[in-house]
Amino acid sequence: MGRSLGVGIIGAGNMGHRHARAYAFHAPRTRLVATCDVRSDAAARLAESFGCDTAANVEALLARPDVDAVSICTPEPVHLEPLLKAAASRRHILIEKPMAVSMAEARRMKQAVEAAGVKLMVGHLFRFDRRCVAVRSALDAGRIGRLRSIDCRFHGTPAQQDRIRDFELSLIVFRGCHAIDLMRWYSESEVVRVYAEDLQGAMRARGYHSEDAVFCLMRFANGTVGSLEVNAHVPPTHPSAGRSEMVLIGEEGMLEIDLGRPWLTIAGGEAFEHGSGDQKDLWFREQIDAFARYVLDDAPCLATADDAIAALRVAVAAVESARTHAPVAVEGAS
Numbered sequence: 001m002g003r004s005l006g007v008g009i010i011g012a013g014n015m016g017h018r019h020a021r022a023y024a025f026h027a028p029r030t031r032l033v034a035t036c037d038v039r040s041d042a043a044a045r046l047a048e049s050f051g052c053d054t055a056a057n058v059e060a061l062l063a064r065p066d067v068d069a070v071s072i073c074t075p076e077p078v079h080l081e082p083l084l085k086a087a088a089s090r091r092h093i094l095i096e097k098p099m100a101v102s103m104a105e106a107r108r109m110k111q112a113v114e115a116a117g118v119k120l121m122v123g124h125l126f127r128f129d130r131r132c133v134a135v136r137s138a139l140d141a142g143r144i145g146r147l148r149s150i151d152c153r154f155h156g157t158p159a160q161q162d163r164i165r166d167f168e169l170s171l172i173v174f175r176g177c178h179a180i181d182l183m184r185w186y187s188e189s190e191v192v193r194v195y196a197e198d199l200q201g202a203m204r205a206r207g208y209h210s211e212d213a214v215f216c217l218m219r220f221a222n223g224t225v226g227s228l229e230v231n232a233h234v235p236p237t238h239p240s241a242g243r244s245e246m247v248l249i250g251e252e253g254m255l256e257i258d259l260g261r262p263w264l265t266i267a268g269g270e271a272f273e274h275g276s277g278d279q280k281d282l283w284f285r286e287q288i289d290a291f292a293r294y295v296l297d298d299a300p301c302l303a304t305a306d307d308a309i310a311a312l313r314v315a316v317a318a319v320e321s322a323r324t325h326a327p328v329a330v331e332g333a334s
């Protein structure tokens, strides 16, 4: 492969367009050559917007010799099949979060990728949000001393689940994975035990197949305590709908990120601005740049299959805890 990455996008919806815009931004280092979607009108729309070809299906897309890598941007329940096909045809893969919807599926994916010897990066997008990166840097610089607790809230709306309306999937699996990934990244430790409770009823009454909210306490192996609320019941017209916030407390200070605003605050009154431009495009650009560097330059993978599996393991344990109303030891954690 040359120094340019030929890419195919599988799933030409919301995320397919986001990835396409970022690949176009990095041209000619990344070249979007084709897209496919079970809805041919969706594929045609993306192809027209970004000047690439359409392929009739995943097989036809993977048959093209100019496709070195794929972005898998299909809905959560249909990540496995495109990934297995892409790995079998030895294409590198960027897959949207959550990588998988069950541990069995995640293990199969990892095995397939390793057997094929291809590279896999997972779309844990918040690792590319400049405010989130600034928090990691502040922790590295010892700005708040040893981290003791992380409190995180991801507010959502029912409409965010329209793509999986008919599929039973926990909020903590498909949205909570972002937060759990950040919490692991910041704590530099694995979750060993969770206790969760949920709210049920309003989403199901509207025809969705998930909780209204999940509340989860986590104990990390290094002693850090995490608390996560993921919800879907904020009224869509409320300014907090779709907003996320995080508070990290260390032995010598505190960090607050409001992901609805371009601010990162370090307690003590100091506040500084991060990513006040078009943050929505910026983090996708940085994610795609990291993927290209990983594939083309052998740079480290910044969001690995193991990261995705670790986050899923915590989410699955939280679902079990909410079902049984009891603390659950996280499978595989030491």
Ligand SMILES: NC(=O)c1ccc[n+]([C@@H]2O[C@H](COP(=O)([O-])OP(=O)(O)OC[C@H]3O[C@@H](n4cnc5c(N)ncnc54)[C@H](O)[C@@H]3O)[C@@H](O)[C@H]2O)c1
Residues within 6 Å of the ligand: 010, 011, 012, 013, 014, 015, 016, 036, 037, 038, 039, 042, 058, 073, 074, 075, 076, 078, 096, 097, 098, 123, 125, 163, 174
């Ligand atoms: N990183 C983030 O912040 C973020 C935000 C939203 C969604 N996502 C993730 O991105 C993924 C896609 O979400 P979306 O919002 O783009 O959904 P979407 O419904 O807008 O797009 C998905 C597209 O995939 C197509 N599709 C379905 N099955 C297919 C198949 N077998 N082959 C080819 N195409 C197929 C659908 O027709 C649709 O056009 C999900 O995993 C979701 O969790 C990530």
